[in-house]
Amino acid sequence: MTAQLIDGNALSKQLRAEVATRAAALTARGVKPGLAVVLVGENPASQVYVRNKVKACEDAGMHSVLEKYADTMTEAELLARVDALNNDPSIHGILVQLPLPKGIDAHKVIEAIAPEKDVDGFHVASAGALMVGQEGFKPCTPYGCMKMLEFIGVDPKGKHAVVIGRSNIVGKPMAMLLLQANATVTVCHSATPDLAHFTRQADIVVAAVGKRNVLTADMVKPGAVVLDVGMNRTEEGKLCGDVDFDGVKEVASWITPVPGGVGPMTITMLLVNTIESAERAAAAR
Numbered sequence: 008m009t010a011q012l013i014d015g016n017a018l019s020k021q022l023r024a025e026v027a028t029r030a031a032a033l034t035a036r037g038v039k040p041g042l043a044v045v046l047v048g049e050n051p052a053s054q055v056y057v058r059n060k061v062k063a064c065e066d067a068g069m070h071s072v073l074e075k076y077a078d079t080m081t082e083a084e085l086l087a088r089v090d091a092l093n094n095d096p097s098i099h100g101i102l103v104q105l106p107l108p109k110g111i112d113a114h115k116v117i118e119a120i121a122p123e124k125d126v127d128g129f130h131v132a133s134a135g136a137l138m139v140g141q142e143g144f145k146p147c148t149p150y151g152c153m154k155m156l157e158f159i160g161v162d163p164k165g166k167h168a169v170v171i172g173r174s175n176i177v178g179k180p181m182a183m184l185l186l187q188a189n190a191t192v193t194v195c196h197s198a199t200p201d202l203a204h205f206t207r208q209a210d211i212v213v214a215a216v217g218k219r220n221v222l223t224a225d226m227v228k229p230g231a232v233v234l235d236v237g238m239n240r241t242e243e244g245k246l247c248g249d250v251d252f253d254g255v256k257e258v259a260s261w262i263t264p265v266p267g268g269v270g271p272m273t274i275t276m277l278l279v280n281t282i283e284s285a286e287r288a289a290a291a292r
């Protein structure tokens with residue numbers, strides 16, 4: 008069996024076109040949706056990510072501001088910038104790129120973002136809302152994974168989903184979203200003694216640990232859906248995920264490639280959250 012590919016670029020194109028239509032409608036009503044992206048320090052990967060986020064915003068007809076600061080910026084200075092953006096009516100979403108330089112408490116900075124502008128979904132208020140099933144922003148990567156399941160017509164209801172990884176950004180919110188969609192959810196992590204024992208029972212596997220070949224063909228139930236959130240490099244420098252793609256694609260029914268799978272969906276869902284925030288702000292005017 009050879010799995011069908013879940014094309015994150017194709018789905019992103021469709022969703023971003025919908026965002027652009029909504030952005031144009033809001034702009035015509037006098038509210039141009041705006042995203043502020045704050046980068047502190049010189050992390051090369053972060054520089055690429057923030058550039059892509061700002062470009063995606065502009066391509067969708069949204070306003071975007073990129074604020075770049077040296078790693079000498081103090082926590083107090085960053086908190087003051089977040090406060091100013093909280094009070095800026097042209098900004099509907101605020102994203103502080105992680106990781107932050109040493110000496111700045113990321114939790115403190117994220118908690119300073121107004122929850123109604125927390126388009127990353129990282130604020131404790133957003134995490135809490137997700138936990139108790141209230142309305143709030145969902146973290147972009149797991150939200151994108153849920154959209155991919157919807158796109159291929161796989162309803163998690165009654166299925167066994169295994170999430171590998173327990174980060175605040177992906178693993179934990181992914182488990183919550185799957186649970187909310189009525190899946191039976193198992194969360195595995197670095198201290199799970201026999202990972203294959205769990206993954207072999209899974210109808211849906213989400214791999215989100217940041218380590219190559221965490222999931223190999225012998226660990227996958229025939230016909231399972233495999234979503235690969237990993238972003239790693241081979242010895243030759245080629246981009247790859249957490250899943251042994253060539254092996255697993257022969258066993259799974261659906262699989263996301265890396266690149267071109269979950270990756271583009273993260274930015275797409277950031278745009279979706281930002282337009283949502285701008286629409287709420289416009290409705291409240």
Ligand code: GUN
Nearest residue numbers: 102103104105106127147
């Ligand atoms: N660093 C890696 N991924 C992300 C993300 O989705 N948002 C933010 N703010 N920082 C990140």
